[in-house]
Amino acid sequence: MPWARFDDTFPAxxxxxxxxxxxxxxHVTAVCFSSHDLxxxxxxxxxxxxxxxxxxxxxxVNELVLRGVWEPxxxxxxxxxxxxxxxxxxxxxxxxxxxxxxxxRARERRAASQRDARRDSQRESQTPDPTRPDPSPSTxxxxxxxxGPRGGSDAHGDDPELETYAPRARSLDGWKPSERCRRxxxxxxxxxxEQRELFSAHARTHNRQVADWDAAFxxxxxxxxxxxxxxxxxxxxxxEILRREMEAAxxxxxxxxxxxxxxxx
Numbered sequence: 001m002p003w004a005r006f007d008d009t010f011p012a013x014x015x016x017x018x019x020x021x022x023x024x025x026x027h028v029t030a031v032c033f034s035s036h037d038l039x040x041x042x043x044x045x046x047x048x049x050x051x052x053x054x055x056x057x058x059x060x061v062n063e064l065v066l067r068g069v070w071e072p073x074x075x076x077x078x079x080x081x082x083x084x085x086x087x088x089x090x091x092x093x094x095x096x097x098x099x100x101x102x103x104x105r106a107r108e109r110r111a112a113s114q115r116d117a118r119r120d121s122q123r124e125s126q127t128p129d130p131t132r133p134d135p136s137p138s139t140x141x142x143x144x145x146x147x148g149p150r151g152g153s154d155a156h157g158d159d160p161e162l163e164t165y166a167p168r169a170r171s172l173d174g175w176k177p178s179e180r181c182r183r184x185x186x187x188x189x190x191x192x193x194e195q196r197e198l199f200s201a202h203a204r205t206h207n208r209q210v211a212d213w214d215a216a217f218x219x220x221x222x223x224x225x226x227x228x229x230x231x232x233x234x235x236x237x238x239x240e241i242l243r244r245e246m247e248a249a250x251x252x253x254x255x256x257x258x259x260x261x262x263x264x265x
Contacts (some may be wrong), residue, residue: 004035005085015067022054023063027070030079031086038089042080044075082225172203175213188225195221205248 006028010016016024030043033051043051054060061077064070070077087095177185177196185192199220202208210216 003030005169006031007085012196013068017067019067020060020063022056023060023067023069026054026060027058027064027079030070031082032077034082035086038092040089041086042073042075043070043077043079047076112160126213170211170213172200177217178214179243181214181217181221182220189230190221190224193222198224201248201250204252 007013014025018025029051033039033047034043039047048057048061061070065072065077069080071080090231177192182192185195196217199217202220203216208216
């Protein structure tokens with residue numbers, strides 16, 4: 001909606017200050033009417049009958065014409081200098097069209113942003129995270145995530161063979177991947193020796209003891225291939241995480257070696 005505009009010196013203008021109260025009121029009413037109806041300052045005879053209840057309107061119009069505030073035209077009157085202070089109908093319509101286009105673009109951007117947010121949220125919920133615990137609670141049937149020393153689990157922790165407190169569990173010492181594991185690594189384009197080192201470091205870091213290390217390693221290989229395909233983490237971030245796990249595993253082995261030496265001494 002456009003606004004009728006008046007200069008702050010409008011009441012003190014020579015033409016205006018000499019108007020009678022009735023003519024002044026008629027003029028201000030006409031400016032507001034023209035701004036609202038976008039007439040570009042034109043007041044027709046029909047408009048005059050509708051916009052005012054001022055007594056002796058014809059007399060007030062003649063006064064406005066005499067003072068040079070209104071100018072007579074074929075269809076009525078033109079408010080003098082109206083377009084010098086108020087936008088034209090063409091300008092108002094162009095501004096409204098531009099505003100509609102801006103609002104439409106803003107709505108489209110907002111809708112696109114919401115779609116992207118939903119898509120990212122769905123992707124994150126479907127992509128395994130190798131650094132966050134599996135929130136699924138453990139159960140007695142051994143089919144939930146593997147439980148670590150503190151009750152947590154990890155990206156490779158939903159294998160029943162990685163149960164920390166599983167019966168008949170054995171340590172990782174002396175274990176080597178079976179031929180079946182090597183075939184699985186080959187079919188998934190994985191370096192079996194590299195994966196064995198990462199798997200061993202992970203197991204030692206979390207103090208894993210399982211009954212079947214080959215089955216646990218095969219599950220690890222399948223999940224590693226899945227993570228690599230999904231691109232769950234940038235490679236440099238994964239490498240940094242695994243490096244820290246390997247360092248922790250080495251520190252753990254060194255501590256155990258020191259404790260054995262102290263016991264033997």
